[in-house]
Structure formats: structure tokens, C-alpha cells
Amino acid sequence: MEPDPRMYVHGRTVREAERLAYQASGLAHILHHDTRYPAGSRVLEAACGIGAQTVILAKNSPEAEFVAVDISPESLLQAVRRAAREGCTNIMFRTADVYDLPFGPGSFDHVFVCFLLEHLPDPLFALHRLKAVLRQGGTITAIEGDHGSALFYPESPDAHRVIRCLIDIQAAMGGNSLIGRELRHLMDEAGFCSVEISPRIVYADAGHPEGREGVKNIFIAMVEGVREEALSRGMVTGPEWEKGIRDLYRTTENGGTFAYTFFKAVGVKGE
Numbered sequence: 650m651e652p653d654p655r656m657y658v659h660g661r662t663v664r665e666a667e668r669l670a671y672q673a674s675g676l677a678h679i680l681h682h683d684t685r686y687p688a689g690s691r692v693l694e695a696a697c698g699i700g701a702q703t704v705i706l707a708k709n710s711p712e713a714e715f716v717a718v719d720i721s722p723e724s725l726l727q728a729v730r731r732a733a734r735e736g737c738t739n740i741m742f743r744t745a746d747v748y749d750l751p752f753g754p755g756s757f758d759h760v761f762v763c764f765l766l767e768h769l770p771d772p773l774f775a776l777h778r779l780k781a782v783l784r785q786g787g788t789i790t791a792i793e794g795d796h797g798s799a800l801f802y803p804e805s806p807d808a809h810r811v812i813r814c815l816i817d818i819q820a821a822m823g824g825n826s827l828i829g830r831e832l833r834h835l836m837d838e839a840g841f842c843s844v845e846i847s848p849r850i851v852y853a854d855a856g857h858p859e860g861r862e863g864v865k866n867i868f869i870a871m872v873e874g875v876r877e878e879a880l881s882r883g884m885v886t887g888p889e890w891e892k893g894i895r896d897l898y899r900t901t902e903n904g905g906t907f908a909y910t911f912f913k914a915v916g917v918k919g920e
């Protein structure tokens with residue numbers, strides 16, 4: 650099944666663009682600190698969206714050359730503007746579908762892909778397509794979340810219910826927001842070698858208050874994004890929804906805790 654960008658679960662609102670930007674910068678120390686590309690290497694970023702990860706990648710490896718693609722021309726336009734604003738001159742943007750990349754075999758030394766596979770009906774096929782444009786010995790880095798990894802206190806069935814709405818709506822659109830735990834399997838199935846998976850945990854409590862803004866602006870904002878869809882599908886009532894969201898915010902107040910795990914995979918294209 651071909652992906653339909655209009656069916657993107659998070660939508661393309663201004664709030665979602667802000668959430669993606671906040672997510673990339675807020676998680677940069679956790680997700681990007683060990684990703685650097687050598688001078689002169691050619692790197693493909695698949696599904697760059699509004700360019701939030703792209704500018705971090707490009708600044709961290711200023712002498713590498715990036716090609717950043719996305720299926721949405723609208724998001725790419727924002728990405729081009731962001732890169733210009735940030736003074737990045739080592740990125741070329743292009744509209745492309747990851748299932749049908751307009752690049753020859755072995756065109757890139759490295760591939761980076763973040764928060765895409767969770768939205769695709771066939772993530773394994775996407776990894777095969779990305780592998781095809783990678784040279785022998787080149788690396789792929791894939792980062793995904795896993796909404797089933799959200800642990801919090803105080804416990805609340807209502808909070809779990811609103812998270813479940815996002816998981817189920819994304820699944821109904823052909824995606825899988827529990828994909829983080831599957832990355833190992835997918836990377837192995839796609840035939841990558843030397844695969845390393847490292848879980849990256851975001852944690853917030855009174856002793857780690859700096860994480861609380863991230864929980865609100867990244868995770869809870871993402872759940873809030875499916876409110877209308879969840880209500881119109883009859884998955885929850887209005888009061889149940891409001892209570893679930895209120896309980897999620899409660900986990901970021903004093904006495905509350907919140908933890909979420911991202912999974913970062915690195916693999917090599919072997920012989």
C-alpha cells in the first residue's frame with residue numbers, strides 16, 4: 650500500500666511543526682551526541698520533515714554533504730527556510746518517497762532516518778530501499794520511539810486510555826507507534842550487519858525537572874494531537890479525554906514521574 654501523506658497521524662499544523670522542532674532540539678543531547686559524519690561523506694536523511702533533525706545533523710558534521718528528502722513538499726519548504734535561517738549550506742533538499750527513491754545504487758556513504766518507520770505500512774521494505782542507495786560498508790542510523798514504553802506516576806487508567814487512542818489511530822492509518830522494540834528485528838531482517846541498538850531513556854521527576862517541559866511539549870502534545878480523531882471515532886468521551894490528559898500533565902508536577910524510551914539503531918551494509 651502506498652503511503653498517503655494526507656493521512657499522516659500527527660497532521661501538518663503549526664503546533665505540530667513547533668512540536669517537531671522542540672522534539673529535535675530537546676532530545677539532541679540524547680539522540681545526536683554520538684552521530685558524526687566524516688568530511689566529504691554523502692549522507693541521506695530520509696523523511697526530514699520540517700528539517701528539525703536535519704539542521705542538527707548538518708551543524709554537527711559541517712564538512713559532510715547532506716541530501717534531505719521528504720514526501721511532503723509543504724514540510725520541505727519549511728525545512729529549506731529553517732536551514733537558511735540556521736546558516737546551513739551543506740544540505741540539498743528534494744521531494745521523494747522513501748519507497749521509490751530517485752537515487753542510484755550505492756549513492757550514499759550514510760543514511761539517517763528518524764521517526765519515519767513508525768508511520769509506514771511496510772517499514773521493512775523502506776529499510777530495503779534505503780539499503781539499496783547505501784554503498785557497501787556504509788552505515789544506517791534509525792531512531793524510533795515506542796509509546797508502550799511510557800511509564801508514569803501517579804498511575805491513571807484514563808491517561809493510559811488517551812495514549813492508547815494515539816496508538817490505535819496510528820495503527821488504523823497503517824503505522825506502528827510501538828516500533829521501537831522491533832527495530833532490532835527489522836534491521837536484522839533487512840540484512841544490515843553489526844547492528845547495535847541503544848535505548849535512550851527520557852526521565853522527568855522533581856530531581857530531574859529539566860525533563861518535564863519535554864514531556865509536556867513532545868509527548869503530551871503528540872497525544873493531544875489526536876483528540877478530535879479519538880472523539881469522532883467514539884474511542885473516548887469528552888470527559889474521559891480531558892481527565893486522561895489532565896492526569897498526564899499531573900505526572901509532570903511535584904511527586905510525579907515520567908519515563909519514555911527511544912531506540913537508536915546503527916547498522917552497516919555488508920557484502
Ligand SMILES: C[S@@+](CC[C@H](N)C(=O)[O-])C[C@H]1O[C@@H](n2cnc3c(N)ncnc32)[C@H](O)[C@@H]1O
Binds near residue numbers: 746
Ligand atoms: C514524524 S515526522 C518526522 C520528521 C523528521 N524526521 C523529524 O524527526 O523531525 C515523519 C515524516 O515522514 C514523512 N513521510 C511519511 N511517509 C513518507 C514516505 N513514504 N517517504 C518520505 N517521507 C515520508 C512525513 O511527511 C513527515 O515529514
